[in-house]
Amino acid sequence: MFDFTTITTAIDQFLRSMMPAQFAIIVECILVAACALLAYVMFAIVMIFMERKVCAAFQCRLGPMRVGPWGLLQVFADVFKMLIKEIISINRSDSFLYRLAPYLVVMSSVLTFCCLPFAKGLQVLDFNMGVFFLMATSSFGVLGILLAGWSSNNKFSMIGAMRSGAQMISYELSIGLCMLTVVTLSGTMQISELVEQQHDAWFIFKGHLPAMLAFVIYLIAGNAETNRAPFDLPEAESELTAGFHTEYSGMHFGFFYVAEFMNLFIVAAIASTLFLGGWMPLHISGFDTFNMVMDYIPGIVWFLGKTFFIIWVLMWFRWTFPRLRIDQVPTLEWKYLVPIGLVNLLIMTVCVVMGWTF
Amino acid sequence: MKFRDTYIGKIFNGTRSLLTGLGVTLKEFFTKKVTEQYPENRKTLKISDRHRAMLYMPLDENGNNKCIACGLCQSACPNGTITVKTKTVTDEETGKSKKVLLEYTYDLGCCMFCQLCVNACPKDAIAFNNHFENAVFDRSKLVLKLNK
Structure with missing residues (x-):
């Protein structure tokens, strides 16, 4: 498989030959940040377009068709509209926190985005606590949401933020348990190492029953984590106008919107990394020619293919299920997902100890 | 349990x-x-046969209609959309006088497409078609004369 570190090392050496090492590192940081943010925005645009088209297909419609061929330029028009809108400052709001909140949300999702392994060697942050770091960064986005609700000085925002806090913090637990199941199976927390270990079979096949159960629980909890239907209580339109971002306008609202879509991408990408092998092609141990053919498809295609498939599944959930009631949300988590997750973790541990994995 | x-x-x-x-x-x-992509699919667009878009008077090849100028449609119309102007002519052979249609005026702008006029007509002289592109720039263009 093509290793992207050859490109990055070449750039590194080129920069080091031109300037002192400290400057080279600063330039590299800026380059990486620019590329990551650009990729972040591009994926957000692709996702918004995909959401509209998939939603339309599930409702037997065509979706946007007018702006550009098949409505391809619709999202760009929307983004442009969002950019030229005024950012309204709310009277009697806590203006510092009010302005800080969207940046916290975006920062959390960009940091998480940087942990994703797009292809072999194409990963910004990779160290031995990868999964742990990923959980930490993805969960402080809820802080931004809570601040947004609090500082808006609006009761709907406040209720939305409180619901979001209660929901995201409790579903974090299920996500943690599912990740722990995979970590138990692999014995490592480093993301590149996790992907590397799936070279003979993906974890969902290696860990068979407990891994599949963990995958399903992860998808449910991940859906709740991104505040999307059927877990869209924090911004339930019919109850709370728009929930925590009711008072936001212009690009501040745009940040929440983009972060929400990118959180969906991140949840799907993590699911594909942990369970479906990330950028690792479909390998079946024993069939060498088959594995060879699969290797010709680049890793990034595998990664994005799996990720967008999971995104499609999550959108399928969204446009199928009705919204949960506020009392049903903690019931599902604490009475069903957490106990099942704990038992599942125990089963996985037993499987690993007894050597019942593939 | x-x-x-x-x-x-x-x-x-x-x-x-x-x-x-x-x-x-x-x-x-x-x-x-x-989804119907309307302006592009005008050629293939199929509007339901039962759609009521505009009242018309079916004419035969000589331009004759079946209207007997009874005025039932006019009295059935809740909005006063229809005006039937008649004149009395005397039949030369029998010598009996008979009402015939002079002008059948239909104001599309007032019509609420209830179909009561069509139901009231004893001779099926009027019907609804589905020419639905009725937008014009002047309200007076909506007042139509249905007979030739």
């Missing part, structure tokens, strides 16, 4: 019902989409 009411039973029952819902939407995902 039945199995489906127990904790474990609820999990299986809930999963089954969620999968049923997913199956319904998946089928919908792959069905042909119903």
